[in-house]
Amino acid sequence: MKIAIISDIHANLPAFEETLKSIDENEVDVIYCLGDLVGYNVWPNAVINEIRKRKIPTIAGNHDVKAVEINKSKTTSDNSNIAYQMIAKNHIDFLSDLPAHIKLEFKIANSSVNMLLVHGSPYSNTEYLFENRDEKEIIDIFQKSETDILVCGHTHIPYHRILNKNNESANHFHLINAGSVGKPKDGNPKSCYAIITIDTKTSKFDKESISVKFIRVKYNIDKVAEAIENSELPNNYVEMLRKAI
Template identity: 40%
Template sequence: MKIAAISDIHGNLYALMKVLEDIDQKKVDLIVCLGDLVGYGPHPNEVIALIRRRELPCIKGNYDASVVDGGFTYIRDTPINSFALPWALSEIRVSNKYFLSGLPTTLKYNFEGVKVEFVHGSPNSINEYLFEDGPNTKEIMKDFSSDVLVCAHTHIPSLKNFDEKIFVNVGSVGKPKIGRPNATYCILDINGPNDIKVEFEELEYEYKKIVKDCTMLNFPGNIVKSYETGQE
């Protein structure tokens, strides 16, 4: 069973289209989206439309939840978000907010006898950051009841084994924090409990298009620069 896991698209249609094109060439069995379809980028409605059109299983990210909630409940109150959240609230169609509100916060599957759980932040919280060497990650994996935890939210891809359990962070399609303006996602190839392969994909895309769109919409310079540098 080959599964592609994508996340943190953040309104970046160009990156999403490139990633889906790459995934389609790899002929995976399933694509799972770990949320944050919106926020920061200028194409939230188009991203949601593409995810819905492809009928991809999808969970709710913390930015999705904040757009539904209408406040800073699940995101940090930063200078960037003080622009990005109100802009998203005014831009996203009511039908798309309703779609985001109905998304689950976790998805669980059994692939070839391997229990896999998909979350956005952590199994405990939609906006908890899990880094591979973080003490909270170690504690969560110690009590984790499935075999593989697949998360996102940090925008940094990572992989680590915790005894017989596997921790995977898929990175970010639309707003990477890897120091390069490239989209990242993950492919899990599961053929049984003793045959689990995890590969990260990093793709160049035409990021100058989103830079141009943001500039034309008078987005703050720090948002524009983040697409150019791959840094927050």
């Protein structure tokens, strides 16, 4: 099974559209979204429309939660909130119903492999799981979450890290960050998503049996920059996109 993981679209429709084309070309079996559909850009409604149209299972990112809170509280408009106040009510209702995580179980031969999809971490959608996080802390997260594969977003920096509890167990843990579709922060402005392959050879006891591939997709950043500059959004969002910071 080929699983496409997308995250942190942040209302960047041109990036999202090109990413979906790439995903379709790769003939994946299913797409999951780790949240943050909105914020930083001018196309939140179009992005949410496409997510709903394709029925992509999606979890709530911290910006999705923020959008719901701002619209329910009717916060006065300013540059920091305008990206959330342009979201249609029916889409706010959609965002408010998104789950905090998605748990998957794959039955393979006489064993099983568990995968947990989160935005930030299993504990909070605002917690950052960076690649250099202390190994013992990460292993503790895996054990408390009872999962073998933990897939997250939020940092906007893609990586695949394989851990083992001090070689005491043959069970390997896979920590995967899918990067960001609409606002990368790794110095590469191209959209990023991940493809995870689970098949009959997949085993938590064989660290090489879980395949993770990161796909970078070029899109029209100039179009996005112009849209931001012609909106009420802060112009520094353009520099963040171009420099991927």
